[in-house]
Amino acid sequence: MTLSFFWTFGVIAMAGGLLCITRKNPIGSALWLVVTLFALAAMYVLLDAQFIAALQVLVYAGAIMVLFLFVIMLLNLGHPGPTDIKGPVGIGIAALLAGTLLLQLRVLGQATPPAAIQLPDGAMATLQQQGMVAAVAGPLFDVYLIPFEITSLLLLAAIVGAVVLAKRKL
Amino acid sequence: MLLGPALVISAVLFTLGVAGVLLRRNAIVIFMCVELMLNAVNLTFVALAQRLGVGGQVFVFFVMAVAAAEAAVGLAIILAVYRHKQTVNLQNINILKG
Numbered sequence: 082m083t084l085s086f087f088w089t090f091g092v093i094a095m096a097g098g099l100l101c102i103t104r105k106n107p108i109g110s111a112l113w114l115v116v117t118l119f120a121l122a123a124m125y126v127l128l129d130a131q132f133i134a135a136l137q138v139l140v141y142a143g144a145i146m147v148l149f150l151f152v153i154m155l156l157n158l159g160h161p162g163p164t165d166i167k168g169p170v171g172i173g174i175a176a177l178l179a180g181t182l183l184l185q186l187r188v189l190g191q192a193t194p195p196a197a198i199q200l201p202d203g204a205m206a207t208l209q210q211q212g213m214v215a216a217v218a219g220p221l222f223d224v225y226l227i228p229f230e231i232t233s234l235l236l237l238a239a240i241v242g243a244v245v246l247a248k249r250k251l
Numbered sequence: 252m253l254l255g256p257a258l259v260i261s262a263v264l265f266t267l268g269v270a271g272v273l274l275r276r277n278a279i280v281i282f283m284c285v286e287l288m289l290n291a292v293n294l295t296f297v298a299l300a301q302r303l304g305v306g307g308q309v310f311v312f313f314v315m316a317v318a319a320a321e322a323a324v325g326l327a328i329i330l331a332v333y334r335h336k337q338t339v340n341l342q343n344i345n346i347l348k349g
Contacts, residue, residue, distance in 0.1 A: 171273070
């Protein structure tokens with residue numbers, strides 16, 4: 082049951098991604114990408130990552146995609162115009178390189194992590210009973226405290242950089 | 252077990268992102284394809300976190316923070332370039348050409 086739900090959302094995500102890269106209109110691309118992001122959020126829930134799923138909807142589907150749509154509409158790119166998809170040669174090269182990559186990534190399907198580093202059986206069930214937010218927050222504010230603080234510096238730098246770049250005159 | 256399907260779907264999504272970057276000329280759409288690739292990697296992290304501990308989910312958190320910063324700065328750069336060239340088509344943007 083879980084597996085069929087997972088595949089359903091997976092197919093939705095893959096179809097959304099395919100439509101995203103083939104739509105002529107950037108707004109269409111952005112909206113199909115939102116579909117993919119929502120399907121991924123559903124898959125995160127099925128993979129016991131409720132906190133990440135909520136973040137996915139809030140940060141990706143909410144904030145980042147609104148930023149994208151905002152810029153598309155600000156630059157008035159929504160109107161129909163000449164397509165920006167490359168010609169037959171470009172499509173051929175893209176299909177060839179992407180196909181090669183997919184063939185190489187296919188081995189991922191058979192990958193199994195070595196038993197030595199796997200969690201013991203039932204460890205995930207215990208974590209789920211305690212709640213996944215606490216389970217993620219624990220290492221985030223303990224082992225990964227320094228990276229977490231550096232992330233705040235990164236975001237500050239991004240804010241300053243975005244203002245400096247986008248402002249006409251400081 | 253969902254690990255196998257998750258990794259397959261993640262591989263397909265990453266490939267779609269790469270194909271999009273190679274296929275399009277619109278800078279904003281290429282940017283969205285990069286986001287698609289980041290999301291494919293996030294799916295791998297979450298799928299493996301189910302087996303190997305929640306450290307993978309913590310990393311997804313960091314990837315999202317970096318993606319947000321990257322989107323803000325990248326879109327600001329696109330806005331700045333558009334102001335100069337009146338286009339976001341990468342074929343017409345060749346300021347760095349020698």
